[in-house]
Amino acid sequence: MGSGFTHGRINPETGLNSRLEDFMSTLARCIDRAIGKEANEEPVDLVIFGGDAFPDATPPPYVQQAFARQFRRLVDAQIPTVLLVGNHDQHSQGQGGASLCIYRTLGVPGFVVGDTLTTHHLPTRNGPVQVITLPWLTRSSLMTRKETHGLSLAEVNQLLTERLRVVLEAEVRRLNPDVPTILLAHLMADNATLGAERFLAVGKGFTLPMSLLTRPCFDYVALGHVHRHQNLNKTNDPPVIYPGSIERVDFSEEKEDKGYVIVELQRGKVEWEFCPLLVRKFSTIEVDTSKAKDPQAAIIKAIAKQEIEDAVVRLIYKIRSEQLDLIDTSALHEALSSAHTYTIHPELVSQLARPRVPELSASSSIDPMDALKTYLNNREDLQDIADLMMDAAQRLLADDEEELEEEEEEIEQKETVSASTENTQLRLL
Template identity: 75%
Template sequence: MKLLHLSDIHMGSGFSHGRVNPETGLNTRLEDFVTTLSRCVDRAIAEPVDLVLFGGDAFPDATPPPFVQEAFANQFRRLADAQIPTVLLVGNHDQHAQGQGGASLCIYRTLGVPGFVVGDRLETHRIQTRNGPVQVVTLPWLTRSTLLTRPEAEGLSMGEVGQLLIDRLRVALEGEIRTLDPEVPAVLLAHLMADTARYGAERFLAVGKGFTVPLALLTRPCFDYVALGHVHRHQVLCQQPLVIYPGSIERVDFSDGEGRKGICSGGVGKGTNDL
């Protein structure tokens, strides 16, 4: 089964570093992002891949201008037209300031876009592709604020709240794992900061105080691939199972200057992969 994994598009970022194109009326940095995203979609359609996984952070915030949303939708619509199932995960920049929801992405579920799945909660999705079914467990961005207003968090330090959240995540994730069919490929798609990851520009861009998640919590033998988002620097955290941050597809500002930008593409099966 062929997958294409991309993340952290941040379409609409960096306008201050561009100028208005007099021929289109658009900021040249937006045109850069559209061009780069179109190349990713071109790759998905040309191979063709069986499934596209988007690891979160579509825009700089949850309420992008309509013309930016339209530019994003025009590219992802091409995947729907090509009948390539796509999973859109909610990242920290896709959430409202209160740390809930993902309005900029949930519209795809509301409209019932064929083949599109929006991951705004911890949930397992069984998706039928050209080459058979695949199970995708979605884990959107979590923040300590989800617990701070609850009685059980009263009097706890931020570190203790974070540990409580990790403990709850471990239990909830185990519940999803127990429902997985061992005969069907399984992927974990998560937007988070793994404890062994090296930071990129997200260190300066984070809009909410998150916390690190132990890599050991993610490297479960039931997963054939762990697709991550949030860190803008491409890195492979583990080989078995394969745990990858593809990195961002474009540089959002000068703090994002290091490293190559791109996507991950390849084959995944039970006990084997070549991404």
Template identity: 70%
Template sequence: MIKVLHVSDIHLGSGLSHGRTNPETGLNTRLEDFIKSLRTCIDHALSEPVDLVLFGGDAFPDATPPPYIQQAFASEFRRLGEANIPTVLLVGNHDQHSQGRGGASLSIYRTLAVPGFIVGDQITTHRITTRSGEVQVITLPWLTNSALLTRPETDGLSSGEVNNLLLQKLQPILEAEIRRLDPNTPTILLAHLMADRAKLGAERFLAVGKGFTIPVSFLIRPEFDYVALGHVHCHQNLNPNGTPPVVYPGSIERVDFSEEKEDKGYVLIDLEKGNTQWEFCSLPVRPFLTINVDVSDKEDPQGAIESAIAQKQIPEAVVRLKYKLRSEQIDQINNRALQKALSFAHSYSINPELVSQLARPRVPELGEQVTLDPITALKTYINNRDDLQEISEEMLDAANKILNEESDQEIESLKSKEQLNLL
């Protein structure tokens, strides 16, 4: 049995707007959070110890991170090299230049020939000798249109047609790798991609580049004992009722509020031919907290907001306060008091939203299940519009006049029809 640690989407250097400068280190506190989570993953790999580490791509937010962020990444992964633990670093979309060629942020490890480190920037099979036996790892980095297709091949095609053409190009390439596998050696497909059944997280909003969607059925092959995925930040197994497991470990930290309710962590695998077991290991990441409150109908909007804050306090969380109010309530809000109430937070943002006077809720008496005569319905509407009270009588008189005229016209029409029938 071969022990493998699968981690992905580290994004070291992301989400700095949610942090502050640590006066002791000079680093952004959110960067320190990401480093701490990465260190926890590496600590587990060393303490287990595991036989192999797989990184599923997206080391940084882009292909050219600042040197101090590259150094933080290298410092943690270097410990694996020192412990003689083979490591595969797959190239994700954020590791590539905008043209989609080369893994600029990770290729340095190949250039320096770091012992035991493999950079997966092309579709190929790596045969790795670990302390517990041999393992085969097929690397499938993030692929853009230009990686498999020429411009003339894509001219005039819709995105769906390009996606199908890309799959037609990819299938024989991957099939060729599978045919060269040793059937008696455990095999892992390590891929950075968007699978069609995946539940999305923050990658929906990040600059993901031009890629394509791959059907899960494309990945479920009897030759694979485990499919290690990267790119999607929400942990999930896309083949829960069968083999092989098709697993996104998710990102190791929350990038933004779209991941507020997601668990973060990595995956520990017991790899065995035909009998692979795995478990998700949660990381104690910093909580994100959204406080939503509507005070547009409150007599004391300030008190209502402070009460909502008091009920949701989570020490050292990244907090987003969102409240709705009417324009005439603005002077009743004390921002300094709100900032004081949010002092428990690691960082916070305050986002007020004005409620339009024209955007009133539907009057309950006029629901879909209620039938009212036109005059009663109009009275109900007027009673819920303060700005129409002064002209309410004129509106009702006009409505009665219109309805009476329509009634007279209907009577005359009926009389005419009766006379025609008599003839």
């Protein structure tokens, strides 16, 4: 919550960015399902949150309040909740999840903050459950600089994985084999498909192998960090699930479904379902008008083909410099006015970027007039004056031949004079 503000606008009635209101509304629908707000729905026994509540560890108070207001409803409904600390929840200047640890500090009933690798034994309405919390880990949290000195990146990652495997194994050995077990982890799995988070933690974390997660002691593995919903273990023994983010953060998530996961959990048996949420649409309209006779009409037509009402839209059109005067920007704004927000990105097509005409390759020998004719045949925008250019070029070449003969005569005369005074000249560089 608190990200993607550039894709929103200020609501004059609330003073809040509309994208924050989108996140608030979507989170409210998730909590509605958790507490069983609809008459035909049973409340859940446990809510687990996979981390990254906010873009950073110190969100503005009004954003924190919006998050807390929804999770407070779980307290009122007496539904235990586990909040895992992700990489964005961790404070850059110290240990711990600054944005989430306030819930533990205040002693919020039924709330568990997972900022360490440990096992939580939680009672629920329908029996106990074990949740191993594995927060976002960095190299410095498992190893010292001295231990990694002289090692390659691959060797460091291997050493880190082995060290984590040992620590995790210690937790596994303390599990009650008769109680359902969930591994709740914020990490980058080695076979995950990435989205907007691909640049968010470069150099700060490390990738973990699936073998660390697909243990028979785990009935369900709930993962945070990756924004795209996916099941990494198609055999479902156990399911290894990224539910993904509940809202689109930017255009890299334009085609992703957003939602939450409902799990039916028993020891040795689990069923899960991804429940899509209706979220605001992101739409990209791309048009290449560089070859169009009427670029304005081509753009308007492309916009009309898209359902843009209340969507976040970006219009990208390619155009040549000589076509710029043919674009009526006010008409484009009018055509996009039904969108929630929109941006317009013209991309100038440079003639220098055009592929080299094969007939004009450096290895070929070609008459200048033939070269010009070939060039003009590949320039649709110059067809109206092509004949005039050919005539002008012919006259220039004729003049050049006459001037060349005169220059050659002058050079011969100068060389004759130079030869007679060669012994009296100083050669300077």
